[in-house]
Amino acid sequence: MEKLLGKGGMGCVYMGVHPGIGSRVAIKFLHPQFSHDEKIVDRFFNEARAVNVIGHDNILKILDLNVTEGHRHYFVMEFLHGRPLQALLRHNVSVPLDVAGPILLQVCDALEAAHKRGIVHRDLKPDNVYLITMKGKKNFVKVVDFGIARMTDDAGISTGKTQTGMVMGTPAYMSPEQGSGASNKIDGRSDIYSLGVMMFQLATGRLPFPGSNFGEVLIGHLQVPPPPPRSLNPLVPEAYEPLILKCLQKKQEDRYASMKELKHAIEACMDQLRISKELPHSDDTDTDTQLHPVEVRPPSFPGARTPGRATGPGSKNRISNPNARPGGARPATRPAPGATARISQPPTRLTPAPQPQQLGRAPLFAGIGVLAALALGVGGFVVLRRSDAPLASAPVRAQTEIVRQEETPVFLSVVSEPLDAQVVATWKDGEKRGAAPLSLEVPRNAKVHFEFRKSGFIDYAMDVIADQPQTVQAALKAVPRPPPPVAEEGSERRSQPEKRRKRDRAPKVPDGVVDVLGDLK
Incomplete structure (x- = not known):
């Protein structure tokens, strides 16, 4: 070795x-x-x-x-x-x-x-x-x-x-x-x-x-x-x-x-x-x-740890993207997660x-x-x-990218706990219904209203600003069960003799096997 x-x-x-x-x-x-x-x-x-x-x-x-x-x-x-x-x-x-x-x-x-x-x-x-x-x-x-x-x-x-x-x-x-x-x-x-x-x-x-x-x-x-x-x-x-x-x-x-x-x-x-x-x-x-x-390109998977802007009581239920950089800023010389590779001329230096x-x-x-x-x-x-790429063109590319981002629809993934909750998502000029998990595309920066419903659980609603691709998650709470009826004091003691009297009055069944006509076998 x-x-x-x-x-x-x-x-x-x-x-x-x-x-x-x-x-x-x-x-x-x-x-x-x-x-x-x-x-x-x-x-x-x-x-x-x-x-x-x-x-x-x-x-x-x-x-x-x-x-x-x-x-x-x-x-x-x-x-x-x-x-x-x-x-x-x-x-x-x-x-x-x-x-x-x-x-x-x-x-x-x-x-x-x-x-x-x-x-x-x-x-x-x-x-x-x-x-x-x-x-x-x-x-x-x-x-x-x-x-x-x-x-x-x-x-x-x-x-x-x-x-x-x-x-x-x-x-x-x-x-x-x-x-x-x-x-x-x-x-x-x-x-x-x-x-x-x-x-x-x-x-x-x-x-x-x-x-x-x-x-x-x-x-x-x-x-x-x-x-x-x-x-x-x-x-x-x-x-x-x-x-x-x-x-x-x-x-x-x-x-x-x-x-x-x-x-x-x-x-x-x-x-x-x-x-x-x-x-x-x-x-x-x-x-x-x-x-x-x-x-x-903007962060692309569901939910950026750069916090998106969820509003209303559902904001705490939203999962953010763990890969995004706080503040959203990145140095121009480093690729962001999800960046694509393309070159117009052969490179001259490694x-x-x-x-x-x-x-x-x-x-x-x-x-x-x-x-x-x-x-x-x-x-x-x-x-x-x-x-030898011209550095002066960077601001122009940045402005072009901003315009492209504004025009690009945003991808949202919707999940629920428990699974299969019925979801209604509405935004200006759009709506989608289905069972979670589901996905949808909405205009960038649109305010999307989500409603979650499932039998046996409390309905839940939340609003999300679709400023970036993200995952929207709702944890539904089960409907509280009514408490069992409380017996009146002494009722249990009174019911025991009554049960014994009913048992004594019941017809006696002989030991053994009885056929359908009632004759003892």
């Missing part, structure tokens, strides 16, 4: 070199404090078992697994040199379909192979999709980290099943059935949902359900309809948006039935848009120049930018995170900016 590449809560990864042939590998060790826990050891080796069963070129290869004399459990993996897909998303840029499409098709291939063998990944996210150069082609996919993969009965692998009610995965990308702890319902369509979150993020530069804590994110996955990607980034192809939204359906049966079906839908969309499905050559730099922030904090649990695989940092330098990602 040459050096430590990374540590995690369960283990650590070292780079190793074969002493005879000099080939590099990555070695993952389980922390010694877990070596006597059979369930943890089984889960640790679960990744090696799963990958060995699947055997696909787009999945990280596991070469060996064993236990040292000192009772240290480990397995050996191929050494990857490249970057995780997350590297393309760290600055909230959108990734055009001609770059994202070939990557997504490979992910579909890898997961389709896993699902055919009865294996569900359960932690699909950009950090677990690694991009390397293979045979002169860039962006060759390696799906990694099957450590919490679920083996169905078809997998043919003896392993403990997840306990019902246990939530496993990364909150930002987990399916509704994962978030609710319904482990018995998890199947390949759960991975399709997670891939849908990735597709949304690649298309818009942001997550469909951001949040400052697990509860906020979970509410989004379980109740809130995702905002249409084109409402956040108009450059998303119109033919592509329905594919993303179908993957993000709350009910499994409403999503694509398989990764193969999703792959065919992506291919058909790319064919319709005349987008090549081929991977770029390793010496092709065009794919990198397409990833850079440009026009700042400017490194610092890495922001990432959502979700830290990944641990084959030295991947460390290798990405080594490959990309300290910044890990670059923001491309034309150094």
